[in-house]
Amino acid sequence: MLQLDLSRVHSSQHSRDIKTLTEAGIAVPDCYVHPDVRDSWWCRVREGSALVSGFVVERSRSRLLPGTSLLRVSRFGRAIHAPLIPSLSAILPDVASRFAFVQRLDISVFEEDDSRRRLLESGLVDAGMLRVPARTYTRTLRLDLTGDDEAVFARLSASTRRNIREAEKCGLRTVPLSGEHLLPAMTRLYKATFLRTGVDAPVLDFRNVFASATDRTSALFGVFVNGAEYEPEALVAFAWVRSNGDHAVYDVAASTRRPELGRTPLGYPLLWTCARWARASGLQWMDLGGVPGVTVPTNSPLHSIAAFKRGFSTFELDVGAQYRFEPNQVLSALARGVRRFAAALHPTIPS
Numbered sequence: 547m548l549q550l551d552l553s554r555v556h557s558s559q560h561s562r563d564i565k566t567l568t569e570a571g572i573a574v575p576d577c578y579v580h581p582d583v584r585d586s587w588w589c590r591v592r593e594g595s596a597l598v599s600g601f602v603v604e605r606s607r608s609r610l611l612p613g614t615s616l617l618r619v620s621r622f623g624r625a626i627h628a629p630l631i632p633s634l635s636a637i638l639p640d641v642a643s644r645f646a647f648v649q650r651l652d653i654s655v656f657e658e659d660d661s662r663r664r665l666l667e668s669g670l671v672d673a674g675m676l677r678v679p680a681r682t683y684t685r686t687l688r689l690d691l692t693g694d695d696e697a698v699f700a701r702l703s704a705s706t707r708r709n710i711r712e713a714e715k716c717g718l719r720t721v722p723l724s725g726e727h728l729l730p731a732m733t734r735l736y737k738a739t740f741l742r743t744g745v746d747a748p749v750l751d752f753r754n755v756f757a758s759a760t761d762r763t764s765a766l767f768g769v770f771v772n773g774a775e776y777e778p779e780a781l782v783a784f785a786w787v788r789s790n791g792d793h794a795v796y797d798v799a800a801s802t803r804r805p806e807l808g809r810t811p812l813g814y815p816l817l818w819t820c821a822r823w824a825r826a827s828g829l830q831w832m833d834l835g836g837v838p839g840v841t842v843p844t845n846s847p848l849h850s851i852a853a854f855k856r857g858f859s860t861f862e863l864d865v866g867a868q869y870r871f872e873p874n875q876v877l878s879a880l881a882r883g884v885r886r887f888a889a890a891l892h893p894t895i896p897s
Contacts, residue, residue, distance in 0.1 A: 548598060548633045550640050551590045555581055555602060560588040563600050567626065573791025575621040575656075578602045580758035583618075584751060589641060591630060598629050603641060603651075614649040614877055617642065620682075621790070623657030623666055623866075631666055634673040642873040649878065651871040654682050658865050667867060675869040683836025684866045689859040691794075691825040691832055698825060699818075706857035709811035710818050713769075720815045721775050723766040723784060726756065731778035735800040742803075743848060750798065755786055764788040765823045769801075769812050783812040787820035787832075794824035796835040813854055821858070834859060 553559045567574050578588075583604035591599045601619050608614045619641075630637060642648045653670065657663035667677075691698055699707060713720075723732075729752050740747035758764040765787050774780035783801035787794050801812045817834075824832050834855045838848040872878040 548591050548593055548630070548637065550637060550644075551592065552644050553588050553590070555586040555588050557588065559590065563588065563590050563597055566597055567600065568791070572626050573624060573793070574626060575790045576758060576763045576788035576795075577620050579761070579763050580754055582620075582751065582754065583749075584754075587644075591637065599627055601627065603645075605645060608649050611649060611877065611880065614647045615645050616649055617645060617651040619651070619653045621656045622653050623655050623663065627666070628662065631669040634669045638670075638673045638675065638871050639873060642871060647877065648873050651873070652678075652681075653869045653871070654680070655866045655869065658688070658863055660864065663864070663866075667869070670869045673871070675871045678868050678870045680866065680868040682866070682868070684864060684868075685862060686836050686865050687834040687855050687859040688861045688863055689821060689832040689834060690861070691821065691830055695822055695825065698821060701859070702818075703857040706814060709814040709857075713811050713815040716810050717771070717773065718782075718810065718812070718815060719770045719773065719775055720767055720819045721770065723759070723768040723776075724756075725776060726753070728768070728776070728778055728781060729753070731781045732784055732800070735781070735784060735802055736798070738802065739800040743851075755798075758788065759786075762827075764797075765820065767816055767819050767823075769816055771807070782807065783816055785813075785816040785820055787823060789824070789827060789829060790833075792829060793831045793833060794820070794827070794829045795833040796820055799835075814857075817855075817858060833865070837862060 551559070564574055564579055578601065581602050581604055583606060585605045587603045587605065589601050589603055590597060591601075601622060604618045604620070606616045606618070608616050638651065638653075642651050653675065655663065655666060655670075657666055671677075689698075690701060702710075732752055736750065737747045755764070755766060759766040767785050767787075768781050769783040770777070770780045771782055772780055782804065783799070785799040786797045788797045796817060799813065799816060801816075821832055837855055838852045
């Protein structure tokens with residue numbers, strides 16, 4: 547019988563378990579090593595004294611129902627969680643019961659193999675979870691990183707290769723980022739980039755980003771102008787790439803728009819640098835961080851993002867879905883009522 551133990555992320559137990567899984571050849575997502583939310587908990591699953599699996603639960607506080615908790619598990623799937631499928635109906639209620647006043651538990655599935663994903667999703671449904679609209683991407687582009695840099699570069703579209711060379715000719719420098727003096731400039735770029743797409747930027751702990759890059763489970767690169775590397779005012783773009791054991795994910799990217807830069811392609815040298823880092827780290831492929839559907843209007847910023855990514859790869863695949871477990875029906879009903887009331891007063895009130 548599988549049993550669940552809970553400990554803080556970065557506890558000695560968490561560190562030992564991550565090392566054990568990694569040494570066993572299990573692909574561990576970087577968000578389990580360096581979670582995106584500070585209030586994060588490591589759920590180790592064992593059979594007897596033997597470690598079977600594990601995942602991170604990120605806890606946040608509901609803004610609609612103060613005092614209640616919202617739980618999230620990201621990157622659920624692949625080899626690390628396959629052993630849990632037969633026991634999900636026992637494990638998930640157990641997870642929710644470990645926290646007080648849980649409004650909901652959201653699980654984001656990530657599994658690129660169709661048959662394994664269907665099996666996992668069936669297990670989640672059997673455990674009483676409902677599929678809900680995903681807040682993260684469910685379809686992505688896969689960039690093959692096998693071979694040397696020249697082989698990978700040759701797989702890119704002709705226009706993408708040209709844009710990478712053009713950025714180099716314009717004197718832009720793409721270098722690893724270091725130094726917390728860059729945090730204010732990065733935050734401004736990050737918020738401005740999301741503002742151009744018409745949505746609020748998700749909360750991101752940039753100090754955690756730097757910590758992950760220091761541990762070499764991820765890398766952070768920036769583009770500077772005027773040869774002024776590491777000067778905040780010269781930073782015009784940055785990107786964060788994370789290792790997930792056997793593949794990388796192009797996780798966060800941001801850039802500015804300055805009149806003097808014109809149409810200089812800032813994103814191309816960044817993504818290419820991320821791909822080179824991933825290949826040099828021994829990773830086999832790169833998840834380009836999701837791709838919008840073909841129904842996105844051509845005048846939408848998301849359409850431009852999709853076109854940019856498709857210059858690096860046209861190999862699309864389904865990878866995920868989102869499921870929700872509501873352990874307390876009274877809290878769930880109350881939350882839905884408050885959400886409807888808030889939406890009637892102000893349509894932009896978050897859930």
